[in-house]
Amino acid sequence: MSITLSKGGRLNLTKKEPALKKIFIGLGWDVVSNNTIDLDASIFMVNAAGKVPADEYFIFYNNLKSPDGGLQHTGDNRTGLGDNDDEIILANLPAINHNIKELIVVVSIHEAQQRNHHFGLLSEAYVRIVDVESNREIVRYSLDQNNARDTDMEFGRLRLEENEWHFVATGAGAQKGLQGYVDMYV
Numbered sequence: 001m002s003i004t005l006s007k008g009g010r011l012n013l014t015k016k017e018p019a020l021k022k023i024f025i026g027l028g029w030d031v032v033s034n035n036t037i038d039l040d041a042s043i044f045m046v047n048a049a050g051k052v053p054a055d056e057y058f059i060f061y062n063n064l065k066s067p068d069g070g071l072q073h074t075g076d077n078r079t080g081l082g083d084n085d086d087e088i089i090l091a092n093l094p095a096i097n098h099n100i101k102e103l104i105v106v107v108s109i110h111e112a113q114q115r116n117h118h119f120g121l122l123s124e125a126y127v128r129i130v131d132v133e134s135n136r137e138i139v140r141y142s143l144d145q146n147n148a149r150d151t152d153m154e155f156g157r158l159r160l161e162e163n164e165w166h167f168v169a170t171g172a173g174a175q176k177g178l179q180g181y182v183d184m185y186v
């Protein structure tokens with residue numbers, strides 16, 4: 001059974017699914033009107049100091065694979081048209097470089113300022129974590145309607161603590177663009 005988290009919610013993934021190895025992080029969105037909105041899923045693989053150890057550990061539409069083979073982005077989706085996951089990042093948890101302590105999942109609207117786009121134009125957006133082998137959804141976190149004017153968000157973090165993976169739904173909306181996160185973590 002999937003768990004739906006709200007802002008600040010936390011789940012021990014290893015306790016819930018002890019055999020968990022391969023997961024994917026799915027981002028889905030739909031728009032309310034005839035707008036076309038390009039959401040982008042990105043992951044910053046950060047060390048204990050909260051920084052990516054090298055640029056290649058920032059996974060986004062222009063850098064699809066991490067050097068350790070731990071993460072693989074399946075490619076940019078520019079419209080969100082259609083149901084289910086519109087962008088997917090695969091994670092092979094045991095392959096992840098041991099210096100990486102957190103996977104910070106960021107969702108941002110491409111060229112939001114130029115196009116005057118914001119989350120309020122979306123009818124739905126979510127991030128979910130799915131066990132690849134069983135195809136079971138483990139956890140889901142939906143966009144909070146309080147973030148209507150925001151253009152980007154740290155959705156959540158996968159955090160490694162004492163060899164157990166946790167998911168924390170941070171839900172911190174902002175208007176700084178993907179570059180704002182790059183400035184923080186790269």
Ligand SMILES: [Ca+2]
Pocket residue numbers: 038039040041076077078079087110
């Ligand atoms: Ca996209």
Ligand SMILES: [Ca+2]
Pocket residue numbers: 028029030080081082083084086
């Ligand atoms: Ca969609």
